[in-house]
Amino acid sequence: MSRTIDAVVSPTQTNTIPADISGQMLDLDEDDDLEVFSKDSTLADGNMFNASMPTSPGSMVNQCKFEEDEESDSKDIFITVDNPESHVTAIETFITYRVLTKTTRSEFDNSEYEVRRRYQDFLWLKGKLEDTHSTLIVHPLPEKFVVKGMVERFNGDFIETRRKALHKFLNRVADHPILSCSEDFKVFLSAQAWELTTYKKQGPGFLSRMGETVRAVANSVRGVKNRPEEFTAIQEYVEDFSNKIGSLDKVTQRIVKEQKEYLEELKEYGPTYTLWSGSEEELAEQLKGVAGCIERCCKETEEQVGHLSDTLVPVLHEYVLCAETLKAVLRRRDNIQAEFEAKNEALATKKVDRDALKEEIDKLEDRVEWANNALKGDWGRWQRSMRGDLKSAFLSTAEKNVDYYEKCLAVWETFLLSQRTEPSEETDRDNTP
Amino acid sequence: MVEEGSTLLRRMEISVAEAEKRTGKNTVNMQEIFTVYLIETRPIDAITEGHNPAPDSLWRRYSEFEILRNYLLVTYPFIVVPPLPEKRAEFVWHKLSADNMDPDFVERRRVGLENFLLRVASHSVLSNDKILYHFLTEEHRWKEVVCETGFQAKADSRIKALSATFRVKNPDKRFTEMKHYSDELQSLTSQLLRVRARVADRLYGVYKVHGNYGRVFSEWSALEKEMGDGLQSAGHHMDAYAASVDDMLEEEEHYADQLKEYLFYAEALRAVCRKHELTQYELETASSDLISKKQQREELATGMVRTFSFKGMTNKLFGQETPEQREAKLSLLEEQIVQGEETVTEKTVECEEYVKGAWVDMQRFKEQKDRDLREALIGYAVMQISMCKKGIQVWTNAKECFHKM
Numbered sequence: 062m063s064r065t066i067d068a069v070v071s072p073t074q075t076n077t078i079p080a081d082i083s084g085q086m087l088d089l090d091e092d093d094d095l096e097v098f099s100k101d102s103t104l105a106d107g108n109m110f111n112a113s114m115p116t117s118p119g120s121m122v123n124q125c126k127f128e129e130d131e132e133s134d135s136k137d138i139f140i141t142v143d144n145p146e147s148h149v150t151a152i153e154t155f156i157t158y159r160v161l162t163k164t165t166r167s168e169f170d171n172s173e174y175e176v177r178r179r180y181q182d183f184l185w186l187k188g189k190l191e192d193t194h195s196t197l198i199v200h201p202l203p204e205k206f207v208v209k210g211m212v213e214r215f216n217g218d219f220i221e222t223r224r225k226a227l228h229k230f231l232n233r234v235a236d237h238p239i240l241s242c243s244e245d246f247k248v249f250l251s252a253q254a255w256e257l258t259t260y261k262k263q264g265p266g267f268l269s270r271m272g273e274t275v276r277a278v279a280n281s282v283r284g285v286k287n288r289p290e291e292f293t294a295i296q297e298y299v300e301d302f303s304n305k306i307g308s309l310d311k312v313t314q315r316i317v318k319e320q321k322e323y324l325e326e327l328k329e330y331g332p333t334y335t336l337w338s339g340s341e342e343e344l345a346e347q348l349k350g351v352a353g354c355i356e357r358c359c360k361e362t363e364e365q366v367g368h369l370s371d372t373l374v375p376v377l378h379e380y381v382l383c384a385e386t387l388k389a390v391l392r393r394r395d396n397i398q399a400e401f402e403a404k405n406e407a408l409a410t411k412k413v414d415r416d417a418l419k420e421e422i423d424k425l426e427d428r429v430e431w432a433n434n435a436l437k438g439d440w441g442r443w444q445r446s447m448r449g450d451l452k453s454a455f456l457s458t459a460e461k462n463v464d465y466y467e468k469c470l471a472v473w474e475t476f477l478l479s480q481r482t483e484p485s486e487e488t489d490r491d492n493t494p
Numbered sequence: 495m496v497e498e499g500s501t502l503l504r505r506m507e508i509s510v511a512e513a514e515k516r517t518g519k520n521t522v523n524m525q526e527i528f529t530v531y532l533i534e535t536r537p538i539d540a541i542t543e544g545h546n547p548a549p550d551s552l553w554r555r556y557s558e559f560e561i562l563r564n565y566l567l568v569t570y571p572f573i574v575v576p577p578l579p580e581k582r583a584e585f586v587w588h589k590l591s592a593d594n595m596d597p598d599f600v601e602r603r604r605v606g607l608e609n610f611l612l613r614v615a616s617h618s619v620l621s622n623d624k625i626l627y628h629f630l631t632e633e634h635r636w637k638e639v640v641c642e643t644g645f646q647a648k649a650d651s652r653i654k655a656l657s658a659t660f661r662v663k664n665p666d667k668r669f670t671e672m673k674h675y676s677d678e679l680q681s682l683t684s685q686l687l688r689v690r691a692r693v694a695d696r697l698y699g700v701y702k703v704h705g706n707y708g709r710v711f712s713e714w715s716a717l718e719k720e721m722g723d724g725l726q727s728a729g730h731h732m733d734a735y736a737a738s739v740d741d742m743l744e745e746e747e748h749y750a751d752q753l754k755e756y757l758f759y760a761e762a763l764r765a766v767c768r769k770h771e772l773t774q775y776e777l778e779t780a781s782s783d784l785i786s787k788k789q790q791r792e793e794l795a796t797g798m799v800r801t802f803s804f805k806g807m808t809n810k811l812f813g814q815e816t817p818e819q820r821e822a823k824l825s826l827l828e829e830q831i832v833q834g835e836e837t838v839t840e841k842t843v844e845c846e847e848y849v850k851g852a853w854v855d856m857q858r859f860k861e862q863k864d865r866d867l868r869e870a871l872i873g874y875a876v877m878q879i880s881m882c883k884k885g886i887q888v889w890t891n892a893k894e895c896f897h898k899m
Contacts, residue, residue, distance in 0.1 A: 298717060305714040312706040319703055323696035330693050333686040340678040343864040347871050354875070448721055452899040455728070459893035466885035473878045480872050 138164040138235045142228035145220050162250045174251045189245040195393040196436040198443045200233035201382030285395040303384035310377040320366045331355035350476050357472045365465040376454040397432045401425035502621035507536045510608035513600050530555045552633035562629050568645040571769040572852035574859040576613035577758030579606025585687045587695035658775035665774050673767035680760035705736030724898035731892045752870040777841040784834035791827045
């Protein structure tokens with residue numbers, strides 16, 4: 062485990078990285094990336110942030126070029142989350158989900174795994190990924206509780222929404238060139254329940270203590286002083302983005318609400334025509350026709366609202382959570398830099414063992430650079446993902462809306478046609494009112 | 495003057511062209527603002543001959559239309575008299591002002607008033623009325639002239655009408671059915687209009703919330719480099735979508751007005767049926783009065799008491815009256831019987847003529863209603879189609895923009 066600690070605190074343990082890797086690090090095609098990890102046994106511990114670990118600050122030039130190559134032909138791991146089941150024990154009731162993994166990656170012993178995981182396990186995984194890769198952007202998990210609306214954890218819709226989000230979470234991790242190599246991720250996918258429990262017991266104690274120390278230091282510091290301009294720019298963007306996406310989330314939910322209320326009224330509207338047709342003779346046919354049209358439009362409206370709820374709402378919600386994730390990542394980066402700056406200042410003032418402190422400061426400085434580059438690389442990747450996700454969600458919504466109006470149009474045109482082809486009693490009539 | 499069988503509308507072009515606000519003192523001498531409507535008329539032959547004379551015009555307010563209609567109701571009780579547009583805005587959904595001064599309301603009322611005049615002027619019976627003609631042509635003395643007809647006094651009291659409804663024994667079955675139909679028409683159209691208003695309100699909400707997308711997309715586009723253009727233009731389309739609902743729903747109001755006309759027609763139809771019940775009841779009352787008078791004569795003449803009567807009782811108790819008294823009573827009864835027979839004959843004729851005239855007009859009304867409502871329903875379908883087409887256009891455009899993101 063000491064290696065893991067070293068990876069966190071002193072990334073520049075060059076003696077653990079064979080020199081010939083550095084050449085491959087400069088060209089980060091996803092396949093090559095994976096090849097690196099599978100070939101070299103010293104790098105089998107996926108926790109080591111090896112691919113983007115610089116041998117020296119100078120080699121960070123081509124750092125972290127995360128190719129956006131997520132075509133399915135280069136995918137070698139497929140994960141599905143399905144089959145929610147409820148488990149009842151003496152103490153509690155909870156839901157587990159089946160996590161099915163199919164992979165050709167060689168760090169996995171088998172090519173297929175089927176395990177059951179509960180929400181807590183996903184939380185654990187996320188925590189581990191964030192601890193290990195504190196300035197990488199990990200896709201958000203669905204929330205613990207839904208604040209508004211249902212708090213009922215065992216409601217069918219809630220479970221389904223959660224299941225989809227968990228599925229997306231794991232797939233995003235699997236798509237990430239670095240996170241997918243995490244040992245924790247591998248264990249999560251492959252270990253049996255009791256194995257996972259045992260695994261969980263190791264490490265976290267130590268790592269969380271480390272985390273606490275870092276945080277304690279950060280808290281005692283007045284904040285970062287010389288934040289690089291680009292991170293300030295990112296922070297400002299994240300702030301604004303968070304506002305916008307939050308607004309979009311609210312607007313969309315409002316639209317769903319209004320649309321549902323419209324649907325309720327519409328359902329009562331059609332029957333008023335049917336009722337009236339019962340009292341008429343000549344008009345009965347047409348009145349029933351109109352009632353039928355309204356009924357069919359009701360069905361289409363219901364479908365459209367469903368689509369909105371299933372497609373756009375979850376994506377916007379995810380990105381609201383993403384914005385929070387980004388803020389946390391930026392904070393962690395700041396803390397890393399703050400720690401370095403604090404120690405650096407201490408060098409000037411305290412009369413401690415200057416050599417030991419200097420060495421610590423060098424490690425921290427490297428850590429800062431390493432963290433910055435990780436974030437920069439992942440930032441571009443995240444932006445591309447965000448664009449892709451939101452574009453596709455809005456496109457899908459627009460397409461569905463076009464489809465909705467086209468279907469309603471057909472309904473009314475059919476009705477109109479039926480009216481116009483009837484024996485033209487009208488054309489012979491007097492035109493006076 | 496008036497050609498036989500032709501309606502006023504064939505000789506004269508009528509329109510309610512404008513509306514204006516006026517101020518004046520009302521009946522309790524307080525300042526009020528009211529709206530007046532400009533009625534324009536032109537003789538048709540002048541137009542067809544190629545001249546283009548300026549129309550004659552006068553201003554009337556809503557209350558004067560009401561007087562005209564009340565006059566027609568009293569004077570032609572067997573006619574289903576066209577209704578006026580509503581006095582106050584009903585079936586309001588949130589955007590529509592309930593204010594009578596609201597320009598949209600005034601405009602729809604103008605259309606409704608014109609529609610009323612056109613219907614009356616093209617009716618084979620109503621169009622020949624002189625008071626109507628004066629209404630259209632004489633601005634100032636009209637009110638006095640109409641009051642001089644004494645129509646207000648001729649109006650049947652409500653109580654009289656209501657009690658006839660309950661007590662009539664043999665109304666024409668067709669009229670009873672028609673009355674039921676008028677009740678149903680009223681409640682069904684009223685329910686439909688109420689729900690329609692709620693649907694319109696909700697639809698308005700859906701469209702307007704999309705306007706927020708416009709705003710947020712626009713703000714967001716300023717943050718983004720690659721997505722900026724796509725978002726910005728998508729935002730414009732969302733704004734357009736939100737704005738489009740106003741015109742669509744205003745158009746739908748005209749459809750609602752068409753239904754409202756028949757909601758109010760239901761009442762006119764019911765009035766015709768009730769009047770029948772009243773005349774029938776008066777006939778029945780006159781008949782039974784006559785019968786009882788004849789019976790009394792018989793009793794007096796023969797001295798036989800067929801049925802229980804106080805007269806018979808008092809006769810038994812206090813002795814019969816003198817021959818002179820009897821003679822006097824008999825001759826009075828004879829007079830009454832003669833009168834009664836005249837009344838019965840009159841009432842019978844009245845009743846028969848009423849039934850004939852009313853039935854004809856009710857048939858005419860039925861055909862008109864079926865035609866008009868069918869057109870209205872088709873118009874409604876056309877409106878829905880137009881709305882769908884606009885929706886397709888907006889979202890197709892938005893889709894293009896999202897592609898560019």
